[in-house]
Amino acid sequence: MKTEYDFFAIDRDNLKKKNIFPFQLYVFNPIHKKYSLFLNGNRPLTKELDTFLSYLLEKGGKLAILKKQRRTFLTAQEYHESEIPSLKSRELHELEKERIMNIKLKEMYDEKMGKFAFQSEFELACETDNFEKIIEFARVDILTFSVTQSHTISLALHLCKTHLKTDNFLNRIVATSYLFSKTSNIQDTEALADIICGAYLSHIGYTQLPLKMLRSPLLSLSQKDRKLFEKHTILGNHLIKKSMLELSERCKKIILDHHERVDGGGFPSMKNGDSIEQLSLIVGIISHLFEYSSGKINGNKQPIRSIILSMKNKTFSPGLEFNFGEKVFNSLVTLINTDKIEVKKAA
Ligand SMILES: [Fe+2]
Incomplete structure (x- = not known):
């Protein structure tokens, strides 16, 4: 069972202009409060999928990555974790x-x-x-x-x-x-x-x-x-x-x-x-x-x-x-x- 603690959020811009990623892309649905797999790793983000993704984000969806793929994401997208706000650690209640x-x-x-x-x-x-x-x-x-x-x-x-x-x-x-x-x-x-x-x-x-x-x-x-x-x-x-x-x-x-x-x-x-x-x-x-x-x-x-x-x-x-x-x-x-x-x- 995956929960919000298994993911970190990213912005659309964090994908840069790339259309293939070595990590999975998830989308958080704010109505059902659930994360759904949107794109498997190493699969192309086709034009149709890209349009659909934009639609989901316009409707309030949020892009998310599994925390266990944090290192893969940072390396592939050339980010330091301090550049991704959701990766800044906070003490859990x-x-x-x-x-x-x-x-x-x-x-x-x-x-x-x-x-x-x-x-x-x-x-x-x-x-x-x-x-x-x-x-x-x-x-x-x-x-x-x-x-x-x-x-x-x-x-x-x-x-x-x-x-x-x-x-x-x-x-x-x-x-x-x-x-x-x-x-x-x-x-x-x-x-x-x-x-x-x-x-x-x-x-x-x-x-x-x-x-x-x-x-x-x-x-x-x-x-x-x-x-x-x-x-x-x-x-x-x-x-x-x-x-x-x-x-x-x-x-x-x-x-x-x-x-x-x-x-x-x-x-x-x-x-x-x-x-x-x-x-x-x-x-x-x-x-x-x-x-x-x-x-x-x-x-x-x-x-x-x-x-x-x-x-x-x-x-x-x-x-x-x-x-x-x-x-x-x-x-x-x-x-x-x-x-x-x-x-x-x-x-
Ligand atoms: Fe009653």
Whole structure:
């Protein structure tokens, strides 16, 4: 995994008028915050590629060279390192040093554990009621996040460093929401950090509600108490605003909208369809799954596997929700091989 610490930036002029180089040229994409190989070493920078490069640089891209090719670059382009500003050394911040170490740890972890298959690991975790491996994998992965990109990413990193350690109810929701998002092809770190902070903070509004209410199954509450319970989204949003915590707008939406449903039957604003962020629906569906499983909705504990089967078969049960949008819903119901249950039942 290559990061910004593996590269140094150069200007277009540093290529001089040459069109072939003994080093590789990379371009940093400021939107995706990624470095992509643009030209391999000893390959010609053709007129077409040169035009394309100019286009990328006009759009905000940055030319970069691998640090391990620093000497090759300086010799070939006849520069002293003092002439390249990005090569002037600076002391790394402690958090940056920690991140470099975490990236190395992640590489060692991957090498030791092999490819992590979320679907089968999730099935095993549900079967054994043990999410330690899911939580550990999410933690190792999240600890490689950038420490300089945004407040929400830094907060996600901090929350995971301090809290994502033990197998508990909230960590199950956070780690599963995170890995479910990655499996659903959400790779952008900003979006993943929104999911992490959104999952951790979506129930901060509970702190303003009576404990007795929170200990009672939702369906057993009176109409009046149910309305009060539904206020936890607005209360959470209010607390975040008052705290002056710097969170992205999308993350604040997750906290406010995690109970909105695409049919308009959710709360607090009865939003519908595409007006609800996909990330809010993801935190919504994963929270609902664990809440339903723990008995927080109808008072009966139920295995996650059988809840997903009920959702897939549209078996309506009191309090069980389905309206998370086709994409998110389909990703969830295919997460578990429900055929196994049907075979077991048939046998
Ligand atoms: Fe909630």
